Structures are given as C-alpha cells and as structure tokens.
Amino acid sequence: MSRWPWPPASATGIGSLPGTDIAEAVKLVLGELPDLPYVPELPDRGPGADMIGRGTGFLVSLPVELYSGQWRVASHAGFDLRRTHDLLERDLDALTEAASGYTGPLKVQAPGPWTLAANLDLPAGGRLLHDHGAVRDLAASLTDGLRSHVADVARRIPSASVLLQIDEPSVPAVLAGQVPTESGLRTLRSVAASTVEATLRDLVSEVGAPVVMHCCAPRPPLRLFRDSGAIAVAVDLSLVDSSTATQDELGELLDAGLGLFAGAVPTTGTQPPASTTAADAVTGLWRRLGFPLDQATAQVVVTPACGLAGATPGYARAALAASAEAARRREG
Numbered sequence: 001m002s003r004w005p006w007p008p009a010s011a012t013g014i015g016s017l018p019g020t021d022i023a024e025a026v027k028l029v030l031g032e033l034p035d036l037p038y039v040p041e042l043p044d045r046g047p048g049a050d051m052i053g054r055g056t057g058f059l060v061s062l063p064v065e066l067y068s069g070q071w072r073v074a075s076h077a078g079f080d081l082r083r084t085h086d087l088l089e090r091d092l093d094a095l096t097e098a099a100s101g102y103t104g105p106l107k108v109q110a111p112g113p114w115t116l117a118a119n120l121d122l123p124a125g126g127r128l129l130h131d132h133g134a135v136r137d138l139a140a141s142l143t144d145g146l147r148s149h150v151a152d153v154a155r156r157i158p159s160a161s162v163l164l165q166i167d168e169p170s171v172p173a174v175l176a177g178q179v180p181t182e183s184g185l186r187t188l189r190s191v192a193a194s195t196v197e198a199t200l201r202d203l204v205s206e207v208g209a210p211v212v213m214h215c216c217a218p219r220p221p222l223r224l225f226r227d228s229g230a231i232a233v234a235v236d237l238s239l240v241d242s243s244t245a246t247q248d249e250l251g252e253l254l255d256a257g258l259g260l261f262a263g264a265v266p267t268t269g270t271q272p273p274a275s276t277t278a279a280d281a282v283t284g285l286w287r288r289l290g291f292p293l294d295q296a297t298a299q300v301v302v303t304p305a306c307g308l309a310g311a312t313p314g315y316a317r318a319a320l321a322a323s324a325e326a327a328r329r330r331e332g
Contacts, residue, residue, distance in 0.1 A: 003257070003298075004231070004232070004259045004298060004299060005105055005161060005163060005210050005231070006035065006036050006105045006163075006259075006301055007035045007036070007104070007105075008297045008298045009035070009297050009327045009328055010035040010036040010105075010301045010302075010327055011033055011035070011036065011301060011302040011303065011320075011323035011324040011326065011327040012033050012036040012037070012038050012107055012261070012301055012303055012323070013029060013033065013038050013040065013303060013304060013307075013308065013320055013323070014109075014165075014214065014216070014234065014261075014263070014303055014304055014305075014306050014307050014308075015038070015040070015041045015051070015109045015165070015167065015307045016040070016041045016042070016043055016051070016307030016308055016309035017029075017040045017041070017042060017307075017308050017309065017316050018042075018044060018308065018309055018310070018311055018312065018313050018316055019042055019044055019313055020042055020044050020045045021042075022040070022042060022090055022091050022094045023094045023097075023098070025040040025042055025094075026039075026040060026091075026094045026095050026098045026099070027098055028040075028316075028317060028320065029320070030098055030099060030102070032317065032320040032321050032323075032324055033320055033323070033324055035104065035105075035324075035327075036104070036105050036106075036107060036163075036301060037099070037102070037106060037107070038106070038107035038108065038109065038165075039091060039092070039095055039106075039107070039108045039109065039153075040091075041054060041091075041109065041307070041309075042091075042309075043309050044309065045087060047066055047080060047083070047084075048080065048081075048083045048084035048086075048087050049084075049087050051111050051115075051167065051307075052071050052111060052115075052116065052119045052120070053071060053080075053084050054084065054087075054088065054110070054111070055110055055111035055115075055116050055142070056071055056081070056084060056116070056120070057081065057084035057085050057087075057088050057145075058110055058142055058145030058146055058149055059138070059141045059142055059145055060141045060144040060145045060148075061141060062137065062138065062141040063075070063076055063077040063078070063081055064080065064081055064120065065078050065080045065081065066080045067121070070121055071119065071120050071121070072120060072121035072122065072123060072125075073120065073121070073122055073123050073128065073134075074123065075123065092152065092153065092156060095153075095156065095157070096156040096157065099157050099160070100157075101159070102157055102159060102160055103159040103160065104159075104160060104161070105160070105161050105162075105163055106153065106157060106160040106161065106162055106163065107162075107163045107164075107165055107212070108149065108150070108153055108162060108163070108164055108165070109164075109165040109166075109167060109214075110142075110146055110149070110164070110165075110166060110167065111166075111167045111168070112142075112166040112167060112168040112171070112200065112203070112213075113135065113138055113139035113142050113143075113199055113200070113203065114129075114135075114168055114170055114171050114174045114191075114196055114199070114200075115167060115168050115169055115170040115171065116128075116138060116142065117129040117134075117135045117138055117174075118170040118173065118174055118179045119170065120138070121182065122134065125182055126181065126182050127179065127181065127182060127188060129174065129179055129188055129191075130181075130188055135199070136199075139199045139202065139203065142203070143202065143203045143206050143207060146164065146203070146207045147206060147207050147208050150162050150164055150207055150208045150209045151208060162209045163209060163210050163211075163212060164207055164209040164210070164211050164212070165211075165212045165213075165214050165234065165261075166200070166203070166204075166211055166212070166213055166214065166230075167214045167215075168200075168213060168214065168215050168225075169214075169215055169216060169217045170217075171196060171215060171217075171220070171221060171224075172215065172217050172218065172219045172220060172221065173217070174190070174191050174196060175190060175191065175193055175196060175221060176190060176219075177189050177190030193221065193224055196221075196224060197224045197227050197228055200213070200224075200225070200228035200229075200230075201227070201228045201229055203228075204228050204229035204230060205229060210231045210232075211228075211229065211230045211231065212230060212231065212232040212233070212234050212259070212261055213225035213228065213230040213232070213233050213234065214233075214234035214235075214261070215233075215234070215235065216234075216235065216236045216239070216263060216305065216306040217239075218239050218242075218243070219243070219246065220233070220235055220239075220246070222235075222246070222249045222250055222253050223249060223252070223253070226253050226256065226258055230258070231258065231259055232258055232259030232260060232261055232301070233250075233253065233258060233259075233260060233261065234260075234261030234263065234303065235250070235260075235261070235262070235263055236263040236305040236306060237262050237263050237264050237281050237282070237285060237305070238263075238305060240285065241281075241285065247285070247288065247289065250289070251289040251290070251291075254289065254291060254299065255291075259299055259300070259301065260299060260300045260301070261300075261301045261303050262281070262282050262285070262300050262301065262302055262303065263303050263304060263305035263306060264277075264278035264279075264281040264282050264302055264303070264304075264305070264323070264326060265278045265302070265303070265304040265305060265319045265322050265323050265326070266304070266305055266319075267304050267305050267306050267307065267308055267310060267311060267319065268310055268311050268315065269315060272314075272315065272318040272322070273315075273318060273319050273322040274322065275321075275322040275323075275325035275326040275329060276326075276329065278302060278322055278323065278326035279302075279325075279326040279327075279329040282296060282300055282302060282326065283296065286300075301327070302323045302324075302326045302327040303323055304319045304320070304323060308320075
C-alpha cells in the first residue's frame with residue numbers, strides 16, 4: 001500500500017475552472033481525473049465564488065461583506081455572505097449527485113489564514129493582517145469552519161477519503177513584509193516565520209484531514225509548510241526550476257517523505273498543452289534531485305501550474321487531460 005493517500009500515477013487540478021455551470025465542471029473533473037478528483041471552483045460566477053470570497057464562507061462567527069469591491073469584516077451577516085454560502089451549497093450538491101458511489105481520495109480547497117488576513121479588511125479599514133489579535137481570531141474561526149466542511153464532504157461522499165488543500169499564495173509576501181497597505185503606498189511589517197508556522201500547524205492538526213499546502217508564488221516557504229504538518233506541497237514547477245535554492249529545499253522535503261503536487265502543465269496557451277512536456281518536466285526535476293524515477297510515480301501528483309479560471313473552457317479541459325496523461329506516462 002502507498003504511504004501517500006492517493007494512487008500511484010495520480011493527477012488532479014489546483015482549484016478554479018472557467019465558466020459558471022458547476023454540474024458541468026464537476027462532471028469534467030470526475031471524467032478527466034478519476035484517481036484524484038477535486039471540488040472545482042468557478043470564480044466567473046462573481047463575488048462569493050472567488051478564492052477570498054469562498055474562504056470567508058468557511059469562517060465561523062466572523063461575518064464579512066463586500067464594500068467597494070473589497071471583502072471586509074462586518075458586524076453581521078448580510079446578502080454577500082448568504083450568497084457565498086449558497087454557492088458553496090450548490091457546489092456540494094452537484095458533487096454529491098455526480099460522485100455518488102465514488103471510492104477514493106477527493107480533494108477540497110480553501111485559502112489559508114495568512115492569505116485571508118492579507119486580503120481581508122477590518123471594519124474601520126486597513127488589512128486584517130495588521131492586527132495580530134484579529135489574525136488569531138480569523139485562524140481559529142477558519143479552522144472551525146474547515147473542520148465542519150471536511151466532515152460535511154465526508155458525509156456526502158462516505159466512501160471517499162478527503163484531502164484538504166490550503167492555498168497560501170500570500171505567505172511569501174507576509175514573511176517578507178511585502179503586503180501592501182490599503183492605500184498601496186506602504187507595506188505592512190513582516191510576520192515572523194515561527195508565527196506563520198505555528199498558525200498553520202494548529203490548523204493542520206485540527207481540520208480532520210491530510211493537508212496539502214499550495215503556493216504558486218515565487219519563493220514558497222517549503223520547509224515552513226513541512227514543519228506545519230502538511231503531507232505534501234503543491235508548487236509551480238517553472239518557479240522551482242528557476243531557483244536553485246528552492247530546488248535544494250524541495251529535494252530535502254522529498255527525501256523526508258513529503259508528497260509533491262507538481263504544477264507541470266501551463267495554465268493558459270494558444271495550443272493544447274502537451275502531456276509529454278509535462279511528464280518530462282517532472283522526470284527532469286526528479287533526476288536533477290537524484291531520486292529514483294519509480295519513486296516519483298507514487299510520491300508525485302501531476303497538476304496544472306495553478307488555477308485555470310483564466311483559460312478557455314477548451315484549454316482547461318485539455319490541461320486536466322494532459323495532467324492525467326503525463327501521470328500515466330511517468331508510470332509507464
């Protein structure tokens with residue numbers, strides 16, 4: 001039996017897809033990614049379906065609202081939050097119907113506490129990240145909500161084993177003190193790596209599912225993600241290849257047994273992506289790191305480089321298919 005909670009030669013998506021038809025999106029994911037499907041996100045539907053809006057829907061006893069196009073903490077729940085909850089409920093209903101009888105790993109996604117804190121405003125203005133007490137409250141609220149979400153998905157698809165992907169694209173900026181203030185004229189002070197790690201570790205230990213930490217920004221803090229208790233990291237391979245330091249860090253993590261969700265398929269393009277190119281990117285990295293190729297079949301999951309919301313529907317379908325074919329090519 002594999003030590004990782006997915007079958008050998010697996011592929012999956014990162015999160016977003018183009019379009020507004022959730023039933024069609026779920027059908028696409030289940031058809032193209034039968035070994036590790038995921039709950040797709042459709043930000044084209046508007047506020048509440050975007051990454052930050054969806055994340056706010058998981059918060060417990062911490063209502064939010066839209067104000068001038070920006071999500072902020074509110075005094076009470078209103079239309080914006082009700083719409084966010086309704087969109088998620090529709091998505092899960094579509095999944096429940098289409099995945100009835102599915103047996104195997106199933107991935108769900110949510111933004112992490114630091115990305116939410118860097119993109120949410122306080123009621124009086126200013127990023128929530130500026131208030132460390134508010135960040136602690138946010139993290140606890142998000143953890144409670146994600147634990148309930150994981151349990152809900154497990155009840156709906158009882159033969160599935162749920163994986164939780166935490167999206168933290170803002171963490172490198174949080175660590176480096178590069179998150180802009182509301183005006184954009186200054187940046188907020190950096191947050192200590194130990195504080196970021198402790199917050200993520202608490203979440204990972206309490207959500208009730210294995211966690212994959214995803215960051216498609218440059219300089220992802222891979223050791224920090226490992227030390228948080230994640231079972232795998234999800235990264236854009238093109239960014240890994242451009243940094244010797246990141247390659248060395250990734251090699252250390254893989255040697256320690258972490259899984260890799262390898263973002264090997266471009267998210268946009270004028271031509272359909274080639275599965276051979278994606279497979280070669282994974283095996284090339286594996287050889288440079290000095291690991292046996294047969295180990296990659298079990299340890300690596302092939303994915304697009306990031307979400308596919310900016311792609312055409314045809315390209316998005318081709319990108320998922322190329323991910324799955326690249327994973328099978330590595331197996332062969």
